[in-house]
Amino acid sequence: xxxxxxxxxxxxxxxxxxxxxxxxxxxxxxxxxxxxxxxxxxxxxxxxxxxxxxxxxxxxxxxxxxxxxxxxxxxxxxxxxxxxxxxxxxxxxxxxxxxxxxxxxxxxxxxxxxxxxxxxxxxxxxxxxxxxxxxxxxxxxxxxxxxxxxxxxxxxxxxxxxxxxxxxxxxxxxxxxxxxxxxxxxxxxxxxxxxxxxxxxxxxxxxxxxxxxxxxxxxxxxxxxxxxxxxxxxxxxxxxxxxxxxxxxxxxxxxxxxxxxxxxxxxxxxxxxxxxxxxxxxxxxxxxxxxx
Amino acid sequence: xxxxxxxxxxxxxxxxxxxxxxxxxxxxxxxxxxxxxxxxxxxxxxxxxxxxxxxxxxxxxxxxxxxxxxxxxxxxxxxxxxxxxxxxxxxxxxxxxxxxxxxxxxxxxxxxxxxxxxxxxxxxxxxxxxxxxxxxxxxxxxxxxxxxxxxxxxxxxxxxxxxxxxxxxxxxxxxxxxxxxxxxxxxxxxxxxxxxxxxxxxxxxxxxxxxxxxxxxxxxxxxxxxxxxxxxxxxxxxxxxxxxxxxxxxxxxxxxxxxxxxxxxxxxxxxxxxxxxxxxxxxxxxxxxxxxxxxxxxxxxxxxxx
Numbered sequence: 001x002x003x004x005x006x007x008x009x010x011x012x013x014x015x016x017x018x019x020x021x022x023x024x025x026x027x028x029x030x031x032x033x034x035x036x037x038x039x040x041x042x043x044x045x046x047x048x049x050x051x052x053x054x055x056x057x058x059x060x061x062x063x064x065x066x067x068x069x070x071x072x073x074x075x076x077x078x079x080x081x082x083x084x085x086x087x088x089x090x091x092x093x094x095x096x097x098x099x100x101x102x103x104x105x106x107x108x109x110x111x112x113x114x115x116x117x118x119x120x121x122x123x124x125x126x127x128x129x130x131x132x133x134x135x136x137x138x139x140x141x142x143x144x145x146x147x148x149x150x151x152x153x154x155x156x157x158x159x160x161x162x163x164x165x166x167x168x169x170x171x172x173x174x175x176x177x178x179x180x181x182x183x184x185x186x187x188x189x190x191x192x193x194x195x196x197x198x199x200x201x202x203x204x205x206x207x208x209x210x211x212x213x214x215x216x217x218x219x220x221x222x223x224x225x226x227x228x229x230x231x232x233x234x235x236x237x238x239x240x241x242x243x244x245x246x247x248x249x250x251x252x253x254x255x256x257x258x259x260x261x262x263x264x265x266x267x268x269x270x271x272x273x274x275x276x277x278x279x280x281x282x283x284x285x286x287x288x289x290x291x292x
Numbered sequence: 293x294x295x296x297x298x299x300x301x302x303x304x305x306x307x308x309x310x311x312x313x314x315x316x317x318x319x320x321x322x323x324x325x326x327x328x329x330x331x332x333x334x335x336x337x338x339x340x341x342x343x344x345x346x347x348x349x350x351x352x353x354x355x356x357x358x359x360x361x362x363x364x365x366x367x368x369x370x371x372x373x374x375x376x377x378x379x380x381x382x383x384x385x386x387x388x389x390x391x392x393x394x395x396x397x398x399x400x401x402x403x404x405x406x407x408x409x410x411x412x413x414x415x416x417x418x419x420x421x422x423x424x425x426x427x428x429x430x431x432x433x434x435x436x437x438x439x440x441x442x443x444x445x446x447x448x449x450x451x452x453x454x455x456x457x458x459x460x461x462x463x464x465x466x467x468x469x470x471x472x473x474x475x476x477x478x479x480x481x482x483x484x485x486x487x488x489x490x491x492x493x494x495x496x497x498x499x500x501x502x503x504x505x506x507x508x509x510x511x512x513x514x515x516x517x518x519x520x521x522x523x524x525x526x527x528x529x530x531x532x533x534x535x536x537x538x539x540x541x542x543x544x545x546x547x548x549x550x551x552x553x554x555x556x557x558x559x560x561x562x563x564x565x566x567x568x569x570x571x572x573x574x575x576x577x578x579x580x581x582x583x584x585x586x587x588x589x590x591x592x593x594x595x596x597x598x
Contacts, residue, residue, distance in 0.1 A: 028425075132303075133306050133307045133310055134310075136304075136307040136575075136578060136579055136582060137307065137310065137311055137314075137575065138311070138533065138536070138537075138571060138574045138575050138578055140537040140540075141537075141555065141570075141571045141574060142314060142315070142318065142571070144540075144555075144556070144559055145315070145318055145319065145322075145559060145567065145571070146318070148322075148559040148560060148562075149318065149319070149322030149559075149562075150322060221432070225434050228434060228436070228437075229434065229436060229537075229541065232436045232541060233540075233541065233544070233556060245436075248436065248437050248440070249436075251440070252439075252440035252443075252545065255440055255443070255444050255448065256444075256448050259444055259448075262440055262441070262444065263441075266433075266437045266440075266441060269434070269437060270429075270432050270433045270434075270437060273431075273432040273433075273434070274428060274429065274432035277428055277431060277432055278428065281428075
């Protein structure tokens with residue numbers, strides 16, 4: 001044990017250990033991680049936390065205020081469905097959309113950006129010009145059209161949102177790749193005759209990890225926001241399934257008589273976005289120490 | 293400078309063409325037509341309708357016709373609002389949206405820059421932390437959540453302001469939508485200003501200005517503010533796009549007769565021409581605004597080479 005400690009002390013801290021240390025001294029980020037974990041656990045364990053089903057209607061208790069007695073902790077909606085369970089189930093959809101769509105955009109963005117950056121020259125110019133053109137498109141409107149015309153399908157939401165968000169990722173990754181490819185170890189790989197795409201996969205992409213992690217934590221809340229936006233317009237997930245955006249939409253309709261149906265989903269949505277943003281900021285400060 | 297402006301101007305055309313093309317084919321390839329009703333129309337009437345709106349021609353012909361019409365500034369007749377052309381509908385809705393969006397951006401600029409500058413000047417103080425935390429709240433609460441909450445407090449509980457409607461754009465009717473629309477932008481602009489201000493305050497020319505013995509407010513206002521505002525200027529492009537998108541829900545929530553509402557109604561009613569018209573109109577607006585921002589940036593920042 002002592003030997004290992006001595007060695008690691010001599011070797012100094014790695015980039016990642018250093019970043020971790022900085023991240024854990026950031027109070028806002030740590031608090032956010034704790035809150036987010038609680039939300040995540042609640043969302044995962046939703047069926048065990050309440051005796052009610054997410055789509056069970058109780059005609060006797062429509063729009064009833066929150067009570068502990070009958071386990072309607074957040075009250076019920078206008079159809080007598082338990083809002084506590086619905087909020088948690090809505091969280092499942094919102095978080096899942098956030099994570100899956102971010103992965104989609106990650107995959108496209110990294111492949112595209114790393115290819116453009118690594119090959120450079122004409123290929124780079126053409127590929128990035130295409131990104132510039134797409135960048136100026138009013139995408140939200142096209143996503144709305146897509147949802148209206150081609151059905152309100154959750155997989156379409158994943159694809160549509162993922163397809164918008166890769167543009168930023170591609171730009172960031174390209175910039176990083178441009179500076180990475182001048183490094184000696186890439187030169188060495190080239191000299192050893194490693195083919196282009198293998199260099200990208202084996203040597204470039206792993207070195208992009210820091211930037212990518214920061215970007216992912218900042219993309220997830222954006223995606224959740226887009227999904228909520230669509231659901232708010234009634235274009236996202238369809239009944240009886242729900243998401244935080246859909247719940248806020250329903251809550252906004254009943255707010256004059258049943259304010260709890262707006263407030264609880266709104267708190268969950270805002271709190272989650274808040275935590276992701278704080279963690280993203282904390283990670284950026286931790287991994288990019290030049291601003292200290 | 294002129295050559296640079298011209299180059300940027302040329303660069304905007306492919307985007308515009310792409311917007312028109314995607315909008316056109318997406319709308320046309322969608323299942324379900326604008327005249328789908330509960331009962332099926334007699335074939336003769338269907339044929340007449342199709343003929344009137346040129347829906348019986350091959351798609352490529354329709355596309356060519358549409359491009360030609362747009363080139364002349366004509367978005368065609370609305371399919372749903374009979375007797376109205378899309379141009380008239382846009383003309384009716386846009387002033388409302390422009391007032392909302394314009395006021396929201398102006399408000400966001402004034403408050404955002406002030407807060408950001410104050411936070412930067414008192415870096416790592418309690419003021420700084422509270423401004424930045426508030427900004428984070430502003431970013432994290434989407435405006436479609438903020439809007440109903442504002443309504444709940446100010447219209448339902450306190451009863452100070454009406455719960456919606458336009459009423460010719462009176463102050464009482466527009467104040468809540470404008471606040472809801474501008475809050476996220478206030479937050480972004482405050483964060484941007486703080487970040488760049490901190491960087492600028494560390495630079496040599498600020499040290500020189502202070503060493504000359506200039507009073508602090510002169511240093512800040514005359515020397516630091518202009519370079520610190522450059523990132524805010526370039527953010528104005530995305531901010532416009534965000535405000536335009538946001539106005540779609542805000543107009544819906546507050547029941548305002550703006551362009552965003554026409555868009556949502558048009559999409560739900562499959563009003564092809566209206567939807568395409570609004571998307572293209574917004575596309576042009578965003579492109580033009582980005583162009584202006586680019587040129588403004590080039591004028592303000594002497595380091596930009598063109």
